[in-house]
Amino acid sequence: MSSYTIPIGPLHVALEEPIYFKLNVEGETVVGVDINAGHVHRGIEFLAMQRNYYQVLTLVERVCSLCSNNHPFTYCMAIEKIAQIEIPERAEYLRVITDEIKRIASHMFNVGIIAHNIGFDSFFMHLMELREVMQDVKESIFGNRMNLSANCIGGVRYDIEQDQIKYILRQLDSLKKPLEEAIKIYKTNSSICRRTVGVGVLPKDKAISYGVVGPVARASGLDLDVRVNTPYAAYDKVKVNIVTEQGGDAHSRAVVRLREIVESIRIVEECIKNLPDGPVDLGIMPTIPVGESIAKSEAPRGELIYYARSNGSEIPERLKWRVPTYQNWEALTVMMKGCKIADVPVIVGSIDPCVSCTER
């Protein structure tokens, strides 16, 4: 059997963003993978160290669009830790609500894309239409479909009134039944199962050694969830059930995301029910003293970590973040080994890769 080298990307019909895979194939079977990034590297980390703490907030929101809330959220927590600020309780709950709304929309997008990758376009359209329910929530509450600008150092920049609460609950309610059906389709539809079950398997031991995070880790049976393991914001008061699957394949990863949507809806409802009264921010712009800190949050794709170091000036001395996808790329080499070329887009899509996060 002849062996070939096949390029996928950096610009390719099956990829949303530019990344390059060099596949070594024998016949139709992939025997080796080489990943090459750097096509849209923007140097945001360097830029962040040229601006003051308040300007950086706007900048980090633009690292990525799908997890655009988690970047400022985690950044604020890191800076608040250095400044030893306690934010109002209502702000903590509002941060969780924003985060879960973004998670629902992000997961919907990914499971939709998987359906598209396997050629089930009517289902893709259906899931994207469902996602519009959350996009409408974002647009109505925050005034924008992607960058919500919800966070500020010391709290949040939005508040919800009684009629907005009613609207959010109504929208979430309207998601529940179609979502139940979508999960049923994902679990039982023979076209989906044929293309995803047993495809791109990441065994549990490899998941541990490659240090994968988020739904990729949870689909391989690891109970890793920052919200539970190292709670932040209101997650110490709100119950979060970690969703895990044991298959470790593309199918398990999609099912984890779908089940997490159900969980996120419940979390938003619980937050709204227990939403305390009070201010939503500190009303001051605190100065940041000398210090260093680590803050983490569970972004839709997994653990996001921010490391900040201040020398007492207005500009951060060091700001470093690691996005969840960054940790998951290498695991693709395990998932792709032995798969067919046609499975490559499904496997890549199944880790919900975020190139714009990687290329910060």
Next chain:
Amino acid sequence: MEKDIITLFADKLKEKLDGKFTLRSEVDRKGVTCGWCKLEDPSEITKAAQIVADFNGRIMTISALISSDEHVEISYHFYFGNVNCTVSITLPDNLREVKSITPILKSADWHEREIKEFYKIKLVGHPNPRALFLDKSIQMDKNTMVPLSAAMNGSSTSTLWEKIMKSNFGEEKQNE
């Protein structure tokens, strides 16, 4: 319970390390523990990594920092037993070289390659120390680049495959 893990980590460091170290920990109001450790001898980072590996831990990220007096400081952010623990080393003057921990903790692979590329820090013992993002050594040439237009054609015709066959054939010829 979590406090115990940090104490355990300190005990292990005392046992395995020859050089001095400092370790402090703080617990935030959500009960999350952060450990901050500094090693005097930078070459002992591999020993610290081995302890983390023994704890079934992983690395979350690595941050390099060039201080105002041109010293290179590298912070390894580890995670084990629900504790975030940062271990920092400062490289000696005029030596931008550090032992790789990737053979011990596979999860450090991309992080080490990133500090190598962006801070010009040489990695000793890294299994695949190629640059990741912007370095000239990884720039692609016309043999590897396929324009999107060609790829789009390739999705419905044989254009893409012909191009690949041609490029592979070209490589074989070069090898001869």
